[in-house]
Amino acid sequence: MKGNITKRxxxxxxxxxxxxxxxxxGKRRYHLETLKGLPDEKIGDVRARAKARLVELLHDMxxxxxxxxxxxxxxxxxxxxxxxxxxxxxxxxxRYKQIAExxxxxxxxxxxxxxxxxxxxxxxxxxxxxxxxxxxxxLSPQTVKHAHRLLxxxxxxxxxxxxxxxxxxxxxxxxxxxxxxxxxxTAEQIGELLDGIQDHRLYTPAVIALGTGLRRGELxxxxxxxxxLEKGYLxxxxxxxxxxxxxxxxxxxxxxxxxxxxxxxxxxxxLRDHRKQQLELRLQLGVxxxxxxxxxxxxxDGDPVRPDKLSRDWANLVRARKLPKISFQGxxxxxxxxxxxxxxxxxxxxxxxxxxxxxxxLKTYTHLFRNKEDEAVEAIESAFTR
Numbered sequence: 001m002k003g004n005i006t007k008r009x010x011x012x013x014x015x016x017x018x019x020x021x022x023x024x025x026g027k028r029r030y031h032l033e034t035l036k037g038l039p040d041e042k043i044g045d046v047r048a049r050a051k052a053r054l055v056e057l058l059h060d061m062x063x064x065x066x067x068x069x070x071x072x073x074x075x076x077x078x079x080x081x082x083x084x085x086x087x088x089x090x091x092x093x094x095r096y097k098q099i100a101e102x103x104x105x106x107x108x109x110x111x112x113x114x115x116x117x118x119x120x121x122x123x124x125x126x127x128x129x130x131x132x133x134x135x136x137x138x139l140s141p142q143t144v145k146h147a148h149r150l151l152x153x154x155x156x157x158x159x160x161x162x163x164x165x166x167x168x169x170x171x172x173x174x175x176x177x178x179x180x181x182x183x184x185x186t187a188e189q190i191g192e193l194l195d196g197i198q199d200h201r202l203y204t205p206a207v208i209a210l211g212t213g214l215r216r217g218e219l220x221x222x223x224x225x226x227x228x229l230e231k232g233y234l235x236x237x238x239x240x241x242x243x244x245x246x247x248x249x250x251x252x253x254x255x256x257x258x259x260x261x262x263x264x265x266x267x268x269x270x271l272r273d274h275r276k277q278q279l280e281l282r283l284q285l286g287v288x289x290x291x292x293x294x295x296x297x298x299x300x301d302g303d304p305v306r307p308d309k310l311s312r313d314w315a316n317l318v319r320a321r322k323l324p325k326i327s328f329q330g331x332x333x334x335x336x337x338x339x340x341x342x343x344x345x346x347x348x349x350x351x352x353x354x355x356x357x358x359x360x361x362l363k364t365y366t367h368l369f370r371n372k373e374d375e376a377v378e379a380i381e382s383a384f385t386r
Contacts (some may be wrong), residue, residue, distance in 0.1 A: 003058055004312055005050045007164050013035035013050035015330060019068070031057065031068060064266050066112065067162050074116060075100075075109030077163070078154050089250055090243035096150055103128060103139070103147035115162055116155075121148075121172040129175060141175035148174035181367045182333040189324040196323045202314055205297055206331060211267035213335035213353040214366040216307050216328055217241055218257075222296045229271060230261045236354065247304050254356040261352060293367075333365075340368045 003017035010033055019029040034054060037046035082097055086124040107124050108116070125144055132139040152169035160165050185193065190210060197203045208219055213369045217239035236259050238249050252258055263271075274296070280290065285300075297305050326334070332353070337347045346369065351360040362369060 001056050005047070005054055007047075008351040010035060011041070011043065012047060013047060015050055015054050015057070016203075017061070019061075019275050032085045033069075070112075070114060070163060071261070072113050072163070073109060074113055074151075074154075075105045077113050078104065080156060082384060089241060090246065090248060091241045092243075094243040097344050099130070099150050101149050102134060103132060103143070104151060107132075107149075116164075116166050116168050120173050121151075121169060125172070125175060127204060141177045145174040145177055148172075161275055182336075182364060183326060184337040184368075185324055185326055185330070187338075189326075191320075193323050193326070196321050197317060200317060202310075202317055204270050205310070206314075206328075207267055207270040208296075209328065209331035210338075212261050212333055213332045213339070214261075215239065215332060217353070218308060220295075220297055220305050220310065220352070224294050224296060225292070226251060226292060227271065228295070229268055229275075232268055233260055234263060235260050242289060242305060242307050247306065252354065256351070256356045257354045259351065259354055334363075336365055337368055340365070 002014070006014045006016065015035060017031040019031055021028055033053075035046065035050045038045065050240075063087050078100055080356075082093060082100065085093055085096075088096070107122065107127055111120060124259045125148070128139045128144045128147065129141070130138055132144070147171060152167065155164060155167040155169050194203070194206065194210075197206060205219060208214060208222075209216075211218045212219075213233070214222075214236065218236050221238045222234065222236075223238040226237070236257065237254075238251060239257070241250050243250050278290070282290065292301070294302065295304060301306060311328050318325060336349060336353060339352065344352075344361050346358045349365075350358040353361070355361045355364075
């Protein structure tokens with residue numbers, strides 16, 4: 001690294017340090033600053049201070065502890081990042097923008113990125129928890145945690161780009177979120193639920209969700225070519241997403257999302273009936289055979305069903321028919337409950353439901369595995385008693 005000082009005027013010196021070339025344009029970049037002497041300071045002392053400052057800058061650069069001065073605010077930086085994100089899917093981008101607009105910009109947006117401090121973040125957390133909602137209502141710890149994670153991600157990228165010296169969000173813990181156990185149905189409730197919707201179009205999606213534990217997006221992305229009713233299995237390899245009103249298909253987040261699932265006879269029968277009904281409807285409409293890539297569940301025009309609409313329709317159905325209260329996501333949890341009750345260990349369960357690792361499965365369904373531990377204790381006690 002090179003640098004020098006140059007006398008500017010009667011009582012000031014310009015400090016110039018050569019930086020690395022701009023990665024996009026290849027042009028040379030420089031750090032420039034001017035050091036002015038005090039009214040009664042000798043010119044030699046001013047020069048000495050300028051030299052000391054030059055040495056300090058060169059040392060910081062060699063140690064990787066230098067960032068070029070910037071007045072960019074938190075909002076300016078985040079808007080620029082979210083307008084041209086790299087490696088994020090549309091739904092994630094839309095969610096990030098929503099969080100930033102409501103939880104970050106109103107409170108921290110005007111703060112210069114390089115002046116953001118731990119105390120500011122602690123005050124921000126308190127404000128969100130007290131009155132961070134759009135109408136001034138308190139926000140939940142989970143919502144505040146999401147906002148904190150987004151800011152942490154943004155600052156991590158700023159750190160990588162040498163716009164800040166450190167990620168201050170790493171030094172502040174987000175609010176603790178009370179653990180909520182995933183709701184699931186008992187075997188009796190599952191029977192009641194399915195009996196109550198046999199005549200409804202959501203019967204088959206519910207059977208598949210209960211029988212496979214597929215996520216909502218995975219279920220809605222299924223094509224008939226992914227299903228082999230003769231051999232009794234289906235292939236999961238993509239998911240349907242929705243962002244800002246647009247639908248799109250996406251790859252699984254991890255290799256574990258790609259999986260082949262064997263199907264219970266009950267699920268196969270439901271799929272056979274569903275396929276027969278689809279073919280009969282196409283015949284009535286005079287549109288012929290199913291086209292290549294036809295979805296298991298689609299609109300009358302063959303377009304994908306919107307994930308949020310499926311959830312709303314499901315909630316309305318359960319409420320209207322006074323059935324056991326469960327979200328569509330809860331059907332996936334009910335499948336996991338059945339797998340654990342059936343004796344599958346955490347690794348088998350993790351593989352089947354597409355978790356990236358078994359620790360995530362154990363963390364999500366701790367209460368279900370804990371019930372199994374209770375059964376183990378009872379079995380040991382019974383053996384000692386005998």
